[in-house]
Amino acid sequence: MHARQKQLAIGTAWLLAAGLASPAFAQPPEPTDLIDQQHCMFCHTIDAPFLAPSFRQIADRYREKPNASEMLEQKLRLGGKAHWGDMPMPLPADRGGPLSPEDAHTLIDWVLTQ
């Protein structure tokens, strides 16, 4: 490789690395109002399993799975069978009120980046 080409390659790699490391791209902001309204933190924490799996465990389990977010959004709104133990998550009505598809999407996007 010529020196000039090499310099270009290094420059590109550095830009890519900087882009990936930047939280502005990698992580959506925490949807605090929704989390409060739906009492997510009543049962979940970010990193310690409590009454429910931690959001980090959930993110680790589903991050690489195709279509996982659609499945989780559905489940958050309509319920479904338990994936972690015997206790299913309560429905939105029992958590603080109805949850729109957009809000479910926002929440799952955020959970999966923890």
Ligand code: HEC
């Ligand atoms: C009353 C307790 C409780 C509340 C409130 C709660 N969860 Fe859960 N959540 C659970 C339990 C228990 C599980 C494990 C269910 C299972 O085994 O699939 C769970 C599982 C999950 C999962 C993984 C589902 C799966 O199929 O693997 C996600 C994602 C999740 N919760 C997100 C949320 C979000 C976002 C909120 C707030 C909108 C929330 N939870 C509020 C108890 C709760």
